[in-house]
Amino acid sequence: MPALAPPPSTEHPLPAVLSLIGNTPLVEITRLDTGPCQLFVKLENQNPTGSIKDRVALAMIEAAERDGRLQPGGTVIEATAGNTGLGLALVAAAKGYRALLVIPDKMSQEKISHVRALGAEVRLTRSDVGRGHPEYYQDIAARLATEIPGAFYVNQFSNPANPLAHETSTGPEIWDQTGHDVDAIVCGVGSSGTLSGLSRFFERTQPDLEMVLADPDGSILTPFLKNGVLGQAGSWAVEGIGEDFIPDIADLSRVKAAYTITDEESFAVARELLRKEGILGGSSTGTLLAAALRYCREQTRPKRVVTFICDSGNKYLSKMYNDFWMAEQGFIRRTTQGDLRDLILHRYEAGEVISIGPDDTLGTAFKRMRGADVSQLPVVDSGGHVVGILDESDILVKVHADTDHFRALVHSAMTDRLETLSPSSGIDDLLGVFDRGRVAIVMDADRFLGLITRSDLLSYLRLQFA
Numbered sequence: 001m002p003a004l005a006p007p008p009s010t011e012h013p014l015p016a017v018l019s020l021i022g023n024t025p026l027v028e029i030t031r032l033d034t035g036p037c038q039l040f041v042k043l044e045n046q047n048p049t050g051s052i053k054d055r056v057a058l059a060m061i062e063a064a065e066r067d068g069r070l071q072p073g074g075t076v077i078e079a080t081a082g083n084t085g086l087g088l089a090l091v092a093a094a095k096g097y098r099a100l101l102v103i104p105d106k107m108s109q110e111k112i113s114h115v116r117a118l119g120a121e122v123r124l125t126r127s128d129v130g131r132g133h134p135e136y137y138q139d140i141a142a143r144l145a146t147e148i149p150g151a152f153y154v155n156q157f158s159n160p161a162n163p164l165a166h167e168t169s170t171g172p173e174i175w176d177q178t179g180h181d182v183d184a185i186v187c188g189v190g191s192s193g194t195l196s197g198l199s200r201f202f203e204r205t206q207p208d209l210e211m212v213l214a215d216p217d218g219s220i221l222t223p224f225l226k227n228g229v230l231g232q233a234g235s236w237a238v239e240g241i242g243e244d245f246i247p248d249i250a251d252l253s254r255v256k257a258a259y260t261i262t263d264e265e266s267f268a269v270a271r272e273l274l275r276k277e278g279i280l281g282g283s284s285t286g287t288l289l290a291a292a293l294r295y296c297r298e299q300t301r302p303k304r305v306v307t308f309i310c311d312s313g314n315k316y317l318s319k320m321y322n323d324f325w326m327a328e329q330g331f332i333r334r335t336t337q338g339d340l341r342d343l344i345l346h347r348y349e350a351g352e353v354i355s356i357g358p359d360d361t362l363g364t365a366f367k368r369m370r371g372a373d374v375s376q377l378p379v380v381d382s383g384g385h386v387v388g389i390l391d392e393s394d395i396l397v398k399v400h401a402d403t404d405h406f407r408a409l410v411h412s413a414m415t416d417r418l419e420t421l422s423p424s425s426g427i428d429d430l431l432g433v434f435d436r437g438r439v440a441i442v443m444d445a446d447r448f449l450g451l452i453t454r455s456d457l458l459s460y461l462r463l464q465f466a
């Protein structure tokens with residue numbers, strides 16, 4: 001008698017969390033201007049790792065198990081912008097596989113920490129190189145898969161289980177949740193799994209439905225769809241969507257309209273979604289919603305439109321939802337004064353400066369530096385006057401011989417020879433301060449305005465250059 005495959009183990013059932021993938025809620029947008037249309041968003045951020053990619057991660061791993069490409073003890077390898085990696089890391093851990101992920105370095109630290117915390121191994125690689133370059137993330141993943149025995153290269157860009165997951169789950173869910181009444185779906189394209197799978201499902205179910213592409217400025221897809229030209233990709237900061245090539249699985253034939261959305265608009269719309277509707281979406285959610293709102297407002301008759309909250313904004317709290325990051329990147333424009341005040345990122349009078357008191361301990365100062373990810377603190381007395389600057393080397397000098405000195409007071413270690421500049425000082429004055437190894441303290445007479453560091457000047461110059 002042929003050996004039978006062992007029955008599924010009841011001793012170690014799969015974690016219940018896998019059964020929470022998919023079946024996400026659909027809610028209506030009520031506080032944004034949708035023109036004559038009704039706009040609904042599907043909350044894919046409610047999947048277990050917080051993105052739409054959990055669906056395809058489960059589907060691609062189970063397809064590989066079924067056809068034998070993934071065996072017990074195997075390694076799941078993928079090139080991923082983060083979210084697919086999170087889904088794969090979750091499913092691989094649940095099913096006992098090793099996960100090895102190649103991730104471009106522009107991806108948010110939150111995603112990278114999350115995949116590592118799920119037990120996956122991460123290879124970070126460059127975001128600024130394209131296909132064919134030895135450090136291109138997809139080429140690295142393909143290479144690793146040939147080198148590691150028992151490796152399964154998921155390759156979401158060519159894997160038919162990816163669009164199939166949307167054809168068999170996301171599509172039917174939208175159809176049911178809209179009561180079989182939907183006119184358009186607005187999608188981004190990363191691997192194109194969502195768009196291709198939904199296109200296939202609705203081709204059979206509701207052939208008049210319009211697929212609408214939301215594409216970051218810099219992606220080649222919208223120019224390709226509009227004039228058939230495969231151009232050179234630019235760069236964009238929105239994560240997870242936009243392409244520099246046409247994926248093998250892409251079926252763009254049902255796309256009826258395409259919108260190019262800048263990073264600036266994507267971030268602004270995602271932030272507005274949170275303030276007005278209370279929905280914390282990721283950066284690509286801003287792109288999709290911006291395109292969906294444009295589409296809705298352009299319509300001349302009422303339509304029912306669906307788009308996605310593709311991933312959770314939790315992953316972008318230190319970027320898109322952080323005003324300082326937004327200002328540093330030039331996405332929030334502050335009123336300019338035409339002097340050194342324009343280079344101050346954290347303004348003292350707005351309560352934005354992390355400082356320390358002269359009578360606090362060095363231990364407290366160090367914890368505050370680490371917590372805020374800064375390497376120096378202005379020392380401000382109870383009257384609001386800057387009396388010194390404390391940096392990591394000041395602390396080190398004090399504590400290296402005797403760690404008890406973490407209890408010493410800040411004033412015993414700080415530098416009190418201050419490099420102050422007035423707002424009307426020039427860049428040359430600033431460079432002089434940096435040459436002396438210091439940070440500049442900007443004072444308007446005796447009013448402390450804020451610090452300027454080398455990295456503030458670099459960010460400022462980069463924006464002027466851009």
Ligand SMILES: Cc1ncc(COP(=O)(O)O)c(C=O)c1O
Pocket residue numbers: 051052053083187188189190191192193194195239240241282284285288308310311
């Ligand atoms: C963050 C993010 N990841 C992935 C996707 C889906 O991309 P695809 O199914 O084309 O890989 C989207 C789609 O909007 C997205 O916003």
